[in-house]
Amino acid sequence: MQFKDIVGQRDVINRLTETVDSGRVSHAQLLLGPASAGSLQMALAYLQYLCCDHRQHFPEGDLRADSCGVCPQCKKVASLMHPDLHFVFPNASTPRVSSSSYWSGDFASEFRDFVAERHALGSLDEWYAFLGIENKQGMIRELDAAHIVQDLSLKSYEGGWKMMLVWMPEKMNLAAANELLKTLEEPTPRTLIMMVGESDERLLPTIRSRVQTVRLRPVEPDRRAASAEFAALLVEWLRLLFKLKMRELSAEVDKLAALGRERQKQFLAYALDVVRDCFLNTTAGRPVTIGSGDDKFDASFPRMVTPNNVELIQKALDEALFAIERNANAKIAFMQLSFSMSKALKKR
Numbered sequence: 001m002q003f004k005d006i007v008g009q010r011d012v013i014n015r016l017t018e019t020v021d022s023g024r025v026s027h028a029q030l031l032l033g034p035a036s037a038g039s040l041q042m043a044l045a046y047l048q049y050l051c052c053d054h055r056q057h058f059p060e061g062d063l064r065a066d067s068c069g070v071c072p073q074c075k076k077v078a079s080l081m082h083p084d085l086h087f088v089f090p091n092a093s094t095p096r097v098s099s100s101s102y103w104s105g106d107f108a109s110e111f112r113d114f115v116a117e118r119h120a121l122g123s124l125d126e127w128y129a130f131l132g133i134e135n136k137q138g139m140i141r142e143l144d145a146a147h148i149v150q151d152l153s154l155k156s157y158e159g160g161w162k163m164m165l166v167w168m169p170e171k172m173n174l175a176a177a178n179e180l181l182k183t184l185e186e187p188t189p190r191t192l193i194m195m196v197g198e199s200d201e202r203l204l205p206t207i208r209s210r211v212q213t214v215r216l217r218p219v220e221p222d223r224r225a226a227s228a229e230f231a232a233l234l235v236e237w238l239r240l241l242f243k244l245k246m247r248e249l250s251a252e253v254d255k256l257a258a259l260g261r262e263r264q265k266q267f268l269a270y271a272l273d274v275v276r277d278c279f280l281n282t283t284a285g286r287p288v289t290i291g292s293g294d295d296k297f298d299a300s301f302p303r304m305v306t307p308n309n310v311e312l313i314q315k316a317l318d319e320a321l322f323a324i325e326r327n328a329n330a331k332i333a334f335m336q337l338s339f340s341m342s343k344a345l346k347k348r
């Protein structure tokens with residue numbers, strides 16, 4: 001994960017890279033924000049930046065620094081396979097892991113798959129569903145905390161930082177929290193506990209006071225503000241869907257395919273947002289602004305998203321997002337999406 005893949009949050013990113021560059025890395029940090037705002041993405045990009053052998057700097061850009069994304073350190077962090085990067089997260093027994101001595105490490109490969117598939121944006125509920133423990137309360141328990149202490153006390157394999165990422169620390173039970181507190185009170189050099197959660201209300205005050213907290217804003221306003229380009233593209237594309245002239249549509253699909261994978265995902269997420277907005281607001285009788293710069297289109301499109309087709313439209317966009325995330329051929333994915341969208345829009 002690189003910072004450039006994160007939507008918005010540039011001020012937070014620039015502050016984080018600045019602390020690394022100036023050697024002021026705090027040994028216990030807490031990133032707070034909804035999973036959908038990219039809190040885990042931010043933590044992973046930060047750890048990758050911390051480890052990167054060839055950090056990049058862009059004094060002129062809105063993003064002032066980033067990891068290189070290609071050095072061995074970057075690749076190990078990106079695949080969640082860095083030997084000095086450990087993970088702890090809420091877990092519960094499953095049919096596969098049913099002894100009483102299970103801990104996060106028993107679910108490491110599931111966690112890696114989950115992060116990769118959801119692009120590190122998955123929520124806690126989605127994680128439980130992924131693990132097949134929807135009906136249980138996941139927790140971070142004493143055994144997890146004992147592993148945190150133990151993993152951080154080992155010698156670093158790669159000679160750099162020893163890192164522990166604790167996802168959703170608010171799910172720690174009291175015994176685990178007290179165990180973790182001991183580590184926070186006596187940090188060893190070059191160790192970092194990076195906690196990533198949604199709320200610090202359930203954290204012990206003694207833990208809260210020992211971590212450096214960074215809060216992320218919800219991503220919606222940012223995404224909308226940064227999306228004039230996406231609005232124009234979306235409107236252009238939607239118009240062609242009504243005409244269905246193959247030559248023009250194919251040129252438009254080429255344009256979308258040229259965006260690059262991260263931007264394609266952002267574009268599809270943006271389109272999902274717009275569709276949701278259109279549906280919620282028109283059913284409630286409120287006006288919607290797409291911001292296409294074309295009043296006639298802005299007024300007519302929202303009415304085309306109806307209870308009869310909204311699910312079909314969302315499904316089509318979701319499937320395209322899923323295909324893009326799995327590195328499917330972008331042209332084919334967008335062409336397929338165009339056909340199913342066009343069909344869905346006619347179903348109103």
Ligand SMILES: [Zn+2]
Nearest residue numbers: 052068071074
């Ligand atoms: Zn690198």
